Amino acid sequence: MKIAVAKGDGIGPEIMDAVIGIFNAAKLPLDYQFVDMGKWVFDKGFSNGMTPEAKETIEQLGILFKGPMETPKGKGVKSVNVTARKTWNTYANDRKFQTLSGVDTVFSKAGINIDLTIVRENIEDTYGGIEHKLTQDVAIARRYITRGGSEQVIRYAFEMAQKKGAKRITCGHKANIMKLTDGLFLEVFNEIAKAYPNLKADDIIVDDLCMKLVSHPELFDVIVLTNLQGDIVSDLCAGLVGGLGFAPSSNIGDHISIFEAVHGTAPDIAGKNIANPTSLLLSGLNMLRHLGMMEKAVMIENALLFTLESGVHTGDFGDKSIASVNTTVFAQAIIDNFGKQSTQNPKPNLKDFDFVSTNKAISKNPMLLGSNNEPHKIVGADFFIESTLQPNELAAVAMQQEKNELKLVTISNRGTQVWPTGSVFTNLVNQYLLRFETENATPLTQSDIINLYSALAKNFQISSVEILNMWGDKKAYSLAQGQ
Numbered sequence: 001m002k003i004a005v006a007k008g009d010g011i012g013p014e015i016m017d018a019v020i021g022i023f024n025a026a027k028l029p030l031d032y033q034f035v036d037m038g039k040w041v042f043d044k045g046f047s048n049g050m051t052p053e054a055k056e057t058i059e060q061l062g063i064l065f066k067g068p069m070e071t072p073k074g075k076g077v078k079s080v081n082v083t084a085r086k087t088w089n090t091y092a093n094d095r096k097f098q099t100l101s102g103v104d105t106v107f108s109k110a111g112i113n114i115d116l117t118i119v120r121e122n123i124e125d126t127y128g129g130i131e132h133k134l135t136q137d138v139a140i141a142r143r144y145i146t147r148g149g150s151e152q153v154i155r156y157a158f159e160m161a162q163k164k165g166a167k168r169i170t171c172g173h174k175a176n177i178m179k180l181t182d183g184l185f186l187e188v189f190n191e192i193a194k195a196y197p198n199l200k201a202d203d204i205i206v207d208d209l210c211m212k213l214v215s216h217p218e219l220f221d222v223i224v225l226t227n228l229q230g231d232i233v234s235d236l237c238a239g240l241v242g243g244l245g246f247a248p249s250s251n252i253g254d255h256i257s258i259f260e261a262v263h264g265t266a267p268d269i270a271g272k273n274i275a276n277p278t279s280l281l282l283s284g285l286n287m288l289r290h291l292g293m294m295e296k297a298v299m300i301e302n303a304l305l306f307t308l309e310s311g312v313h314t315g316d317f318g319d320k321s322i323a324s325v326n327t328t329v330f331a332q333a334i335i336d337n338f339g340k341q342s343t344q345n346p347k348p349n350l351k352d353f354d355f356v357s358t359n360k361a362i363s364k365n366p367m368l369l370g371s372n373n374e375p376h377k378i379v380g381a382d383f384f385i386e387s388t389l390q391p392n393e394l395a396a397v398a399m400q401q402e403k404n405e406l407k408l409v410t411i412s413n414r415g416t417q418v419w420p421t422g423s424v425f426t427n428l429v430n431q432y433l434l435r436f437e438t439e440n441a442t443p444l445t446q447s448d449i450i451n452l453y454s455a456l457a458k459n460f461q462i463s464s465v466e467i468l469n470m471w472g473d474k475k476a477y478s479l480a481q482g483q
């Protein structure tokens with residue numbers, strides 16, 4: 001079986017060589033096709049951090065095993081890691097966090113066993129990096145949450161939870177504040193939950209989730225989250241079990257899947273052969289399971305767990321009274337322990353989830369469409385304008401442009417209503433939102449909005465316009481705070 005391998009930057013080549021050494025010693029039926037990806041490829045002039053040949057190979061083989069890759073700071077350069085996940089639609093980021101004997105944490109010392117899986121949505125949310133400066137002082141980001149994208153990741157989470165015999169699946173969210181975006185994610189979670197009556201499905205607000213995770217992590221089993229919240233919560237969970245060095249990560253898609261360590265390129269220790277390859281190895285074991293090589297995965301995992309339990313460790317963890325070993329020696333210790341079993345660590349599960357991707361060739365981009373076809377109408381528009389006027393002065397000018405039934409209903413600043421009612425204590429920035437709505441939700445045409453735009457543009461610098469839609473009798477836009 002052929003897979004694409006990208007060694008990455010920094011410690012990437014060292015830990016990848018160590019892991020492939022372990023795989024070779026285990027005589028895995030794998031053929032590695034090395035591809036050029038990372039900061040060093042970016043430096044050669046390939047703006048997305050990979051060569052066209054690398055892209056073609058990965059799309060053909062469907063599996064990418066990758067080391068960490070550096071994202072150049074600033075300069076508008078996008079992360080090659082995020083680009084890869086998004087371009088190939090690896091919608092579910094699956095990370096497991098387990099208490100491991102040999103890796104001491106406050107919880108292991110207190111006898112509290114952690115066995116958590118976080119499924120993080122991997123494509124949407126603020127990770128589109130769609131950002132704009134609306135004025136010199138005001139920057140905004142778009143946050144995408146879609147029905148189709150949420151369905152893909154939440155369905156994966158339920159399937160995985162069911163197959164691994166989980167008792168509970170929890171949706172973390174902030175739907176109390178972000179009612180439309182996180183509200184949609186939660187709605188999809190509740191809809192999909194109906195198809196899995198044997199799983200206890202519940203939801204929790206993400207801040208409460210964080211508090212409970214650091215006080216009672218043993219209460220949770222599988223947790224599914226949107227992208228940014230999932231990013232933060234999964235690193236928090238890595239901390240609970242001993243750090244990023246022990247957190248494997250699978251990025252699962254329908255056609256292409258990426259297996260990588262959670263940590264970065266560790267520039268401070270790169271080239272010294274002292275990095276810990278465990279996270280990449282555990283990610284590689286997820287890949288073997290994904291490819292159906294269950295027995296070999298369990299054999300290597302047993303050897304890793306035995307090695308950890310016996311006290312062999314790299315410099316970043318373990319018992320400080322035992323001298324640490326370098327990356328090569330650590331990998332060799334695992335190879336020497338093939339066939340051995342840990343007594344204290346959890347037994348690797350032969351039935352652990354195998355979500356085999358199809359990697360069928362496809363000829364056009366899949367379109368994710370929901371089934372809702374309630375009637376649509378436009379009932380107004382939000383105009384984001386630049387101004388340093390006070391709210392009342394601004395309203396007086398804006399109201400001159402009211403057309404027939406299209407009325408100015410609210411003015412807000414950073415999401416807080418400042419007109420028709422508001423407080424003088426609300427601080428303002430030089431960017432307001434003027435909301436025009438029709439009375440009684442009378443439908444408008446796009447031309448009505450363009451006409452209003454032209455009229456307002458005579459008085460204001462307009463930075464952006466958002467159409468106010470209704471589907472059926474539901475308003476598809478949020479109210480300003482205080483509206």
Ligand code: NAI
Binds near residue numbers: 015072274276
């Ligand atoms: P980092 O994870 O590279 O390093 C944080 C700290 O953890 C450092 O002290 C490092 O020495 C240590 N560390 C990380 N992995 C280790 C290992 N395997 N063994 C021993 N110690 C280890 O995070 P940082 O410094 O924020 O990022 C460095 C670069 O990595 C950045 O360019 C960042 O964009 C990139 N990055 C790439 C990721 C990926 O490829 N998936 C993920 C995270 C960061």
